[in-house]
Amino acid sequence: MAKDVIVALDFPGRTEALGFLDLFESEKPYVKIGMELFYREGPDMVKEITMRGHRVFLDLKLHDIPNTVAGAVRSLGQLDVDMINLHAGGGIQMMQAAAGALDAFSHRRPLLIAVTVLTSLDESLLTRELLISQPLEETVLHYAQNAKIAGLDGVVCSPLEAKGVHDALGRGFVTVTPGIRFADARKGDQQRVSTPAEARVLGSDYIVVGRPVTQAEDPVEAYRRCVSDFVNP
Numbered sequence: 258m259a260k261d262v263i264v265a266l267d268f269p270g271r272t273e274a275l276g277f278l279d280l281f282e283s284e285k286p287y288v289k290i291g292m293e294l295f296y297r298e299g300p301d302m303v304k305e306i307t308m309r310g311h312r313v314f315l316d317l318k319l320h321d322i323p324n325t326v327a328g329a330v331r332s333l334g335q336l337d338v339d340m341i342n343l344h345a346g347g348g349i350q351m352m353q354a355a356a357g358a359l360d361a362f363s364h365r366r367p368l369l370i371a372v373t374v375l376t377s378l379d380e381s382l383l384t385r386e387l388l389i390s391q392p393l394e395e396t397v398l399h400y401a402q403n404a405k406i407a408g409l410d411g412v413v414c415s416p417l418e419a420k421g422v423h424d425a426l427g428r429g430f431v432t433v434t435p436g437i438r439f440a441d442a443r444k445g446d447q448q449r450v451s452t453p454a455e456a457r458v459l460g461s462d463y464i465v466v467g468r469p470v471t472q473a474e475d476p477v478e479a480y481r482r483c484v485s486d487f488v489n490p
């Protein structure tokens with residue numbers, strides 16, 4: 258699996274997102290379009306960005322009954338993106354329905370990835386608010402196993418969990434890891450964080466980096482720093 262840095266385009270609208278991408282002259286970063294941008298600008302925004310030559314992870318974290326999620330995946334499959342995702346908390350049947358819906362796109366099938374436990378949650382919150390009393394790593398691993406059983410390609414997890422996921426489920430099962438911070442930065446709302454270099458050592462396949470790049474004084478330099486620490490050290 259080729260390693261890559263995915264930049265989270267967490268911007269309020271088209272102008273800001275394209276203004277950010279215009280900063281990059283030669284590089285075409287792999288980008289993540291999330292709820293904020295997609296809900297405002299819709300599928301046209303995705304098409305515009307893919308037409309500019311960027312690979313796209315469409316991060317909409319689907320979570321609904323199996324039939325509804327399968328329908329959503331059929332719609333998203335039309336957009337020619339490289340990666341889509343859903344919440345493993347929706348259960349195996351929901352994930353299987355989503356994976357089955359991608360069969361219609363065998364010529365250009367996006368990776369289908371499950372979110373395990375959001376990197377903004379920690380173990381005490383899981384226990385107190387969600388009444389999940391298993392250790393966090395076990396919960397992540399269990400959700401990842403369910404995703405594999407359902408025929409998904411991999412999971413979103415913290416870099417701290419990537420090694421455990423690969424050890425249990427194989428090197429080919431993809432790990433996409435947000436919660437990335439440079440050593441000298443604040444965590445913000447993320448709880449389980451790693452640097453790009455640590456994520457590499459821990460075996461992440463893709464790191465997802467938002468604010469450390471988008472809010473950097475020099476975003477292109479920050480992106481290049483991620484690439485050199487994570488992809489080509």
Ligand code: C5P
Nearest residue numbers: 265374375376413435436465466467468
């Ligand atoms: O700004 P920051 O680097 O924290 O952004 C991380 C990105 O990854 C955000 O777009 C967030 O929605 C996404 N993400 C996450 N944790 C997950 C799944 C996605 O932080 N488990």
